[in-house]
Amino acid sequence: MAKDGLTEFRLVGTRPDRPDGLDKVTGRARYGADISAPGMLWAAVVRSPHAHARIVKIDTSKAEALDGVKAVITRADFPEGLTGEAWNLQENTMAGDRALYDGHAVAAVAATSAFVAQDAARLIEVEYEVLPHVIDVDDAIKPDAPVIREGAADATVPEGMPPNVVRYMEFGHGDVEAGFGAADLVMEKTYKTEATHQGYIEPHACMGQMGEDGRGEMWVCTQGHWFIRKMCTDVLGLDPAQLRVTPSEIGGGFGGKTTIFMEPLSLALSKKAGGRPVKVVMTRSEVLRATGPTASASMDVKIGMTKDGQITAGRAEFRMQGGAFPGAPVDFALMCGFAAYKMPAVEHIGYDVLANRPRAAAYRAPGSPMGAFAVESLVDEMCRELGLDPLEVRLKNAVHEGDKASYGPKFGSIGLEEVLQATKAHPNLLAELGPNQGRGMASGYWFNHSGDTSVSLAISEDGTAQVSVGTPDIGGSRASIALMTAETLGIDYEDVRVNVVETGALGVNEPTHGSRATFASGKAAVMAAEQAIGEMCRRAAAKWGIDPEAVEWVDGAAQPAGPNAGKFPPMTIAEIAAKMSSTGGPIAGHHESVPEGVGASFGTHVVDVEVDPETGRTTILRYLVVQDAGRAIHPAYVEGQYQGGAVQGIGWALNEAYIYGEDGRLQNTVFLDYRIPVASDLPMIDTVIVEVPNPGHPYGVRGVGETGITPPLPAIANAIHDAVGVRLRSLPMSPPAVLAALKAKE
Amino acid sequence: MSKTHVTTKVNGDTVEFLADPRASLLDCLRDNLGLTGTKEGCGTGDCGACSVTLDGTLVCSCLVLGVEAEGREIGTIEGMAEDKELHPLQRKFIEHAALQCGFCTPGFLVAAKALLDQNQNPTEEEVRYWLAGNLCRCTGYDKIIRAVMDAAAELRGEAA
Amino acid sequence: MSGAVSVHLWSSLTRFTDGARVVAVEAGTVGQVLEALSGAYPGLEPILEAGVSVVIDDELVTDHHSAVPEGAEVYLMQRIKGG
Ligand code: FES
Numbered sequence A: 001m002a003k004d005g006l007t008e009f010r011l012v013g014t015r016p017d018r019p020d021g022l023d024k025v026t027g028r029a030r031y032g033a034d035i036s037a038p039g040m041l042w043a044a045v046v047r048s049p050h051a052h053a054r055i056v057k058i059d060t061s062k063a064e065a066l067d068g069v070k071a072v073i074t075r076a077d078f079p080e081g082l083t084g085e086a087w088n089l090q091e092n093t094m095a096g097d098r099a100l101y102d103g104h105a106v107a108a109v110a111a112t113s114a115f116v117a118q119d120a121a122r123l124i125e126v127e128y129e130v131l132p133h134v135i136d137v138d139d140a141i142k143p144d145a146p147v148i149r150e151g152a153a154d155a156t157v158p159e160g161m162p163p164n165v166v167r168y169m170e171f172g173h174g175d176v177e178a179g180f181g182a183a184d185l186v187m188e189k190t191y192k193t194e195a196t197h198q199g200y201i202e203p204h205a206c207m208g209q210m211g212e213d214g215r216g217e218m219w220v221c222t223q224g225h226w227f228i229r230k231m232c233t234d235v236l237g238l239d240p241a242q243l244r245v246t247p248s249e250i251g252g253g254f255g256g257k258t259t260i261f262m263e264p265l266s267l268a269l270s271k272k273a274g275g276r277p278v279k280v281v282m283t284r285s286e287v288l289r290a291t292g293p294t295a296s297a298s299m300d301v302k303i304g305m306t307k308d309g310q311i312t313a314g315r316a317e318f319r320m321q322g323g324a325f326p327g328a329p330v331d332f333a334l335m336c337g338f339a340a341y342k343m344p345a346v347e348h349i350g351y352d353v354l355a356n357r358p359r360a361a362a363y364r365a366p367g368s369p370m371g372a373f374a375v376e377s378l379v380d381e382m383c384r385e386l387g388l389d390p391l392e393v394r395l396k397n398a399v400h401e402g403d404k405a406s407y408g409p410k411f412g413s414i415g416l417e418e419v420l421q422a423t424k425a426h427p428n429l430l431a432e433l434g435p436n437q438g439r440g441m442a443s444g445y446w447f448n449h450s451g452d453t454s455v456s457l458a459i460s461e462d463g464t465a466q467v468s469v470g471t472p473d474i475g476g477s478r479a480s481i482a483l484m485t486a487e488t489l490g491i492d493y494e495d496v497r498v499n500v501v502e503t504g505a506l507g508v509n510e511p512t513h514g515s516r517a518t519f520a521s522g523k524a525a526v527m528a529a530e531q532a533i534g535e536m537c538r539r540a541a542a543k544w545g546i547d548p549e550a551v552e553w554v555d556g557a558a559q560p561a562g563p564n565a566g567k568f569p570p571m572t573i574a575e576i577a578a579k580m581s582s583t584g585g586p587i588a589g590h591h592e593s594v595p596e597g598v599g600a601s602f603g604t605h606v607v608d609v610e611v612d613p614e615t616g617r618t619t620i621l622r623y624l625v626v627q628d629a630g631r632a633i634h635p636a637y638v639e640g641q642y643q644g645g646a647v648q649g650i651g652w653a654l655n656e657a658y659i660y661g662e663d664g665r666l667q668n669t670v671f672l673d674y675r676i677p678v679a680s681d682l683p684m685i686d687t688v689i690v691e692v693p694n695p696g697h698p699y700g701v702r703g704v705g706e707t708g709i710t711p712p713l714p715a716i717a718n719a720i721h722d723a724v725g726v727r728l729r730s731l732p733m734s735p736p737a738v739l740a741a742l743k744a745k746e
Numbered sequence B: 001m002s003k004t005h006v007t008t009k010v011n012g013d014t015v016e017f018l019a020d021p022r023a024s025l026l027d028c029l030r031d032n033l034g035l036t037g038t039k040e041g042c043g044t045g046d047c048g049a050c051s052v053t054l055d056g057t058l059v060c061s062c063l064v065l066g067v068e069a070e071g072r073e074i075g076t077i078e079g080m081a082e083d084k085e086l087h088p089l090q091r092k093f094i095e096h097a098a099l100q101c102g103f104c105t106p107g108f109l110v111a112a113k114a115l116l117d118q119n120q121n122p123t124e125e126e127v128r129y130w131l132a133g134n135l136c137r138c139t140g141y142d143k144i145i146r147a148v149m150d151a152a153a154e155l156r157g158e159a160a
Numbered sequence C: 001m002s003g004a005v006s007v008h009l010w011s012s013l014t015r016f017t018d019g020a021r022v023v024a025v026e027a028g029t030v031g032q033v034l035e036a037l038s039g040a041y042p043g044l045e046p047i048l049e050a051g052v053s054v055v056i057d058d059e060l061v062t063d064h065h066s067a068v069p070e071g072a073e074v075y076l077m078q079r080i081k082g083g
């Protein structure tokens, strides 16, 4: 049922106002911290000031004695005996024997006001025995590094590996050595990226209520409330069906709100406080110290290339730390690194390493930006060495449908060639560059993801429709899902209302992550609409006394399919809906599946920079994003994803980094010091939406949310080299780093 | 700690509340008055999500104490639409898709209105520098800047 | 229905398959492929249990009841999700 690239749609591809726009420009939309309830208490969390320390003793008696304090909890209030990921989640929610990073929660209180809770938190006395710590990934992987956790390695780690290696992987194909032998130029370099934070402007917030009977409710800002439900109940030993989780509007997530941090604390505190609701709102410094961030990476890449730019082989060995728990996205970094290239031979080796840092959470195309930084920088270095045009080299080696991907299987429908051609044709490539100005380009890739999806749709008495989805709307997905539903039903966009509903209202849904909301919830909404259409056709057939097979749905009405079916005037959706009570009852549709047919998305960015040789500051002069959307359902929000992703990548490239002191404590815990890009740092971000429809989606959607963060890291490094002739192989390329490189060159 | 009685005007209405002397104006607006449209992104004056006007001057309400509101006039996002009519900035933000998650939006709107109240013909650069204290992590600012420029044009009476 | 299917593993898993990177199993569905692998190579079991992505020819398949055509190329990959 895929539509071809030439199909014209009535609504798909238009740019109507988003349905939640009015609430969001008037301050009415309710986010995580915007709700209160009768009898509500406020929480505060006590956090470790040490990177690694044994918790000798916690004395809560003074806090408990304070007027207004209703509950104090420590790890002793959590069930014991958890294993695997449930244990990881519990341990990260509240430290057990040891604090594993600066900011690790060790106790929490609930009190009648936020100030009383904060006062009480200060009265909790924790005795620590400070232990040696390790922060940098290359230190953490040393055989004699401080051991973060014995026995954390999984079955993939062979005997004899250093103690902090918890996952190990090797994959690839072809004869790599022969490939390097056939090359005219083989280069090998090491690249490093620092951890960065997702930096959503809304801090984590929730209000939880849990009675003695184990029944409870939660209001929470999250990308996925079923994940919250499962994780909270796993950590607390509760029955998921008894916890009802309602998602608030969400102030950004970028992957960082796909897991739990302090949510179980609200439930545990509530239970201890006799079932009074407990609100937990993180401060910005708690967000930076104890949530997110992404992993840091140290990466060796080797590539062989012929004189005319043919890649003959590649090898990547990546080491990543994702904090004190397993899960650094080293696998995805490797899988995405060479994805844009046809690789006759390739070898990948990856180490997931523990360090005394907060547990990494997913961050937009997890791992892909790091992999791209290493591979796309080296490709650029080699093009320069050989005097080749980097765009032509990328075209020459570009993967197409049916090619074997660097990470194993064959590619389905992809649009890399189309993206590169559109890049080549863009006027930005003709802009003149002045002194100290340079141009860089790079490509990026993300698989995209499907996951558990459950959607229901109900036709109202007047023929309008409401759709219930389980994927929170972070960037306009209500609009895109309403467009596709209205298109399918043949009604107006304004006649569809899309609601993001709570866990009690649908089957399990994975979060809004993996660029899946418009793909998966959208596809399920279309299936649900088609089910309702089938029912409406049956009702029309019954009225006409003809076979339901002889009825078709055209422009929002049932009509006889062809002259043989009989001659009846079309029955509109409004007419059928008006009679629903007397023709069989409510008309609805629903769909539950893990939708197949995910379409991957490639993008290419071109950036022009100017480097100030006095200060080392890099200014972005021009920025172009070209990316395959499959089909842009609401192009304005697709552009928004491209622009937002690019700017997060620009921040990662130029400024953002977790900065640790010798003591292992995070030093930049406020936005003043953890500086994300601001409006005056940037030009307009030019976009080109390439549309190579995904045959696996009824309207061709690929999912566009993630790829855009990937190319900026190497594109900017390549542009800086073009501008001033220095190669930065370590992020961020902040003014002092660029200045030092310029000095070293002299 | 004993609380202080505060009488102030918010969006033209006289209101009273009891402020903890440590509470910010942001806390008081949100928790005492139920005006949750003003957001907290940092609490340290770095993100602009808490932007309000105090006697007509743009401020970060997280950096003002609640007790300082005594006898002053405060303008918040809830007061921006007059008589159910959206301010052109609000309309243009929706039209240009200048919000994704929308969390930064109230702060941007209040800050942008403060700019347009004093300069109806700002350059792109002036808009970018004026809004440099408002963080948005979703949009890359492109569509926000366009929406503000377009609203300014409309306020000047130029057809978009 | 079941037939011969070749399963491509990532190479560090060859520790558990006596060095084989591509192994042949008899299976008719994705679930049977995974069961056959655990049966033949018990060392793989914890890794398969922890979750892998399964690609049949060029299609990522999530339903373990999905049929695997005779002669299909099956790839096991690290489980994919996203931000
Ligand atoms: S909350 Fe006031 S500036 Fe961020």
Ligand code: FES
Pocket: A201, A251, A252, B098, B099, B100, B101, B102, B103, B104, B105, B135, B136, B137, B138, B139
């Ligand atoms: S729209 Fe999300 S922070 Fe601006």
